[in-house]
Amino acid sequence: MTAPHNPTTTPHHTHERLPSRLVSVTVQASAKINLYLRVGPLRSDGYHDLATVFHAVSLHDEITVEESEHLSLEICGEQAEKVPLDGDNLAVRAAMLLARRLGREPGVRIVLRKGIPVAGGMAGGSADAAATLIACAALWHAELPHDELMTLAAQLGSDVPFCVVGGTALGHGRGERLAPVLAAGPWYWVLALADGGLSTPQVYAEFDRRRASGDGELREPGDGEPLDVPAALLSALRDGDPKRLGSLLHNDLQDAAVALRPALGRVLEAGLDGGALGGIVCGSGPTCAFLVSDQDAAVDLAARLAGSGWVRAVRCATGPAAGARILARTAG
């Protein structure tokens, strides 16, 4: 790799024109919460149809990609030791997929700074895939149409397209079909981080087992019944009403996650007893998200949860946050 000549690092947005030669690009990508998650039947391809409301929050990972002869990955930050360093890493897979699409070698050094809990139901790996697509596209001067970028994103995982766009969005299909949602804000969240992750396929499998055996109140949508998001939740989001939104948070996967990790029941109880307007398991868990009215209430609840003995760590976050966006670039 040649040393950068008189490097300049400037913030810029995805759609700006890039200088003629870049040697590194840094992208930030946000974690997500599913404010609502309704799971339809298991499809023949092994996925479930969903109706969900994705909401990006300020907890984030950061990825820097640099020109290099070979593809390599370094990881630091939150639970870095739990993240694969090989071809299973979603950042590596994203760089390889984009390189193949462009017909070039994937020579790039990827430095990943984790801030999103690993296997926490907050789409950390998907955020890294989205960030790497955006970063490598900029580094390699690939002017991909948005639709094509979103198609590549969906090939990497069901949550990756949302991680590209961020904000608040309706998700259908397996989660890759998106439509924007009007959501006032900011919304204040307290996140209860757990010791150890949960596997997404295992949580879906437990969900299927419970629904098939009639455990809990799970029911498949009937024939002709649309798999959809309640209008009341969309109107609470539009109106910026945290009390109403708090009472409408819902996750079909929650009971399965609690069955696999019973301590989550105590975490949810502790959050609601501590004054949250609503609490929910994030996606397939085990992170729990609690909605509160403002920053003071968030600090208050975070302190109570941290002292409860039921959580590994606590974070305060706000939403909606941006999707994958370029923070800095270095020109050679």
Ligand SMILES: C[C@@](CO)(OP(=O)(O)O)[C@H](O)COP(=O)(O)OP(=O)(O)OC[C@H]1O[C@@H](n2ccc(N)nc2=O)[C@H](O)[C@@H]1O
């Ligand atoms: C549950 C959710 C909710 O947003 O998020 P996480 O908890 O993983 O963050 C998602 O549906 C996870 O999406 P993602 O993590 O991208 O999953 P993928 O890599 O596409 O799929 C992993 C596995 O999850 C199951 N899967 C995923 C998506 C879906 N709509 N139906 C499924 O059954 C399948 O077993 C699949 O093989």
Ligand SMILES: Nc1ncnc2c1ncn2[C@@H]1O[C@H](COP(=O)(O)OP(=O)(O)O)[C@@H](O)[C@H]1O
């Ligand atoms: N860049 C990455 N960051 C985190 N986990 C990753 C990454 N790439 C692959 N993985 C794998 O994906 C699994 C799910 O991690 P993650 O995406 O953080 O959680 P979730 O799917 O629950 O939102 C991890 O256990 C890990 O083995």
